[in-house]
Amino acid sequence: MKNLNIKLLAGLFIASLSLTSCLNDLDQSDPASEGIPTVEELYSDPAAYKQTLAKLYAGFATTGQVGPAGSPDIAGIDEGFSQYIRGLWYMQELTTDEAVIGWNDQTIKDFHYQTWSSNDNFINATWSRLDFEIKNCNEFLRQTTDEKLNSRGVDDATRAEIQVYRAEARFLRALSYWHFLDFFGGRVGIVTENDPTSYFLPEQATAQELFDFIESELSEIDSQLKAPRSNEYPRADQAAAWMLKAKLYMNAQVYTGTAKYTEALAVLENVINAGYQLHDDYDELFIADNDTNGAQNEVIFAVAFDGLNTQTYGGTTFLVHAPVGGSMNIAEFGINGGWGGVRTTSAFVGKFDTNTSDDRSNFHTDGQSLAITDISNFADGYGIKKWKNVTSEGVAGSDAAGNFADTDFPMFRLADAYLMYAECALRTGTHISEGVGYVNQVRTRSFASTVTTIDLDFILDERARELYWEGHRRTDLIRFGKFTGGAYVWPWKGNTPNGSPTASYRNIFPIPANAMAANPLLTQNPGY
Numbered sequence: 001m002k003n004l005n006i007k008l009l010a011g012l013f014i015a016s017l018s019l020t021s022c023l024n025d026l027d028q029s030d031p032a033s034e035g036i037p038t039v040e041e042l043y044s045d046p047a048a049y050k051q052t053l054a055k056l057y058a059g060f061a062t063t064g065q066v067g068p069a070g071s072p073d074i075a076g077i078d079e080g081f082s083q084y085i086r087g088l089w090y091m092q093e094l095t096t097d098e099a100v101i102g103w104n105d106q107t108i109k110d111f112h113y114q115t116w117s118s119n120d121n122f123i124n125a126t127w128s129r130l131d132f133e134i135k136n137c138n139e140f141l142r143q144t145t146d147e148k149l150n151s152r153g154v155d156d157a158t159r160a161e162i163q164v165y166r167a168e169a170r171f172l173r174a175l176s177y178w179h180f181l182d183f184f185g186g187r188v189g190i191v192t193e194n195d196p197t198s199y200f201l202p203e204q205a206t207a208q209e210l211f212d213f214i215e216s217e218l219s220e221i222d223s224q225l226k227a228p229r230s231n232e233y234p235r236a237d238q239a240a241a242w243m244l245k246a247k248l249y250m251n252a253q254v255y256t257g258t259a260k261y262t263e264a265l266a267v268l269e270n271v272i273n274a275g276y277q278l279h280d281d282y283d284e285l286f287i288a289d290n291d292t293n294g295a296q297n298e299v300i301f302a303v304a305f306d307g308l309n310t311q312t313y314g315g316t317t318f319l320v321h322a323p324v325g326g327s328m329n330i331a332e333f334g335i336n337g338g339w340g341g342v343r344t345t346s347a348f349v350g351k352f353d354t355n356t357s358d359d360r361s362n363f364h365t366d367g368q369s370l371a372i373t374d375i376s377n378f379a380d381g382y383g384i385k386k387w388k389n390v391t392s393e394g395v396a397g398s399d400a401a402g403n404f405a406d407t408d409f410p411m412f413r414l415a416d417a418y419l420m421y422a423e424c425a426l427r428t429g430t431h432i433s434e435g436v437g438y439v440n441q442v443r444t445r446s447f448a449s450t451v452t453t454i455d456l457d458f459i460l461d462e463r464a465r466e467l468y469w470e471g472h473r474r475t476d477l478i479r480f481g482k483f484t485g486g487a488y489v490w491p492w493k494g495n496t497p498n499g500s501p502t503a504s505y506r507n508i509f510p511i512p513a514n515a516m517a518a519n520p521l522l523t524q525n526p527g528y
Helices: 048-058 084-094 121-142 146-151 156-184 207-221 238-250 252-256 261-272 282-286 315-321 414-428 432-445 456-467 473-479 513-518
Strands: 299-303 409-413
Touching (some): 048 121, 156 238, 207 238, 207 252, 238 252, 238 261, 238 299, 238 409, 238 414, 252 473, 261 414, 282 409, 299 414, 315 409, 409 414, 456 473
Antiparallel strands (some): 299 409
């Protein structure tokens, strides 16, 4: 995390790790050990407040206390598998037409087959990661109340900064709760800093209750966050919260049964008018210096990675290494070797018109077949060369060994907001000409031809072309009614070579069996 101190101050979490909150499906490790200061000793230094805020951001990037492996936040699974972005990517991309993986790690192929169960260890790991992030945010909020600050004699200037930190912590917590809502239908306990720190079993919330909580949190912190583009990178600001609220509204009909596209449109106007700019080179959005090469002017919220200081086998290290294999040149990616796992399907390749130019079609075809006969064979399915660990000058990232990536993960960016606006315009029948204009700005950046009209099918495909492998596809397909069922199939959906329909209950994932066993107040999602 390039502009934030990510020293992992474990003292903050001694109290938080005693809280069961959303309930553990995997053991969450207690970092307390000899020599770690008490909470009050930690906060005797005013700088600790910003340092512990940095830990909350680092929770989206790192997996433990000592680097890529060795002292994990979450026990019971390979540490790299437990990383936040890697888990999100598995569930959002491997389940769709955009990605397949050839490895035989446990149940990893079940994602693309859509045959997962409540015993799936990868789903368990993501549940635990979301829970862990929420716990840490809650504990930070407990330690920064007026009462606590008064007792420590915190001065007015530091107190003012802490109020901003608190708003950012609430944003990060809302983001994790949104992922709970999107992945699991919101059937989790809503636990905040106001709940006990002693062991208790939280009541299971409905999707509507969790939706309302996230919405209210984002509304309440709006005036407390810094103005768009005025915070230090990659900390959240008002625009990040607006973008999350727009995502919430865009998918409200899926979550609660009530459409909120009009509300999303209004929030997206705020985002679009906040001063962000499309970067002029699409490929530079996904390389090692995307925090400084101009791409940062398009990015609304990013998870920062650093090959020396946030070493992990998840995140963009996974996204750079895992798709590299076959005849690919590893020097082009700034790494010491590929992991030969991830490719794409012919259904996704078909979204691009081979007769026209489009810089986004970063396919590697040499030695690769378009069809996937054997999903375990890396040569089956085109490779993708989107994520790289080289700078815009062609220099490899900071880790001289070539293991870990510097590339930041843009969770929200302006091109996404443009395409969301166009979709909302179509769904509400308003501002369609503006929507067409935004679509064309996105397309011309990559030398794709402009369009004069758009419809929803076009928007779904355009979102795939622009945002593939960025963790959006599953949510998009569900919103368009094409994730499960037979309206749209792709190779190996339903565990058949040409694809087959799957049951609609798989639009959300099961609550992990271990979480169910730990909390008798939880009821399983239908179908599992």
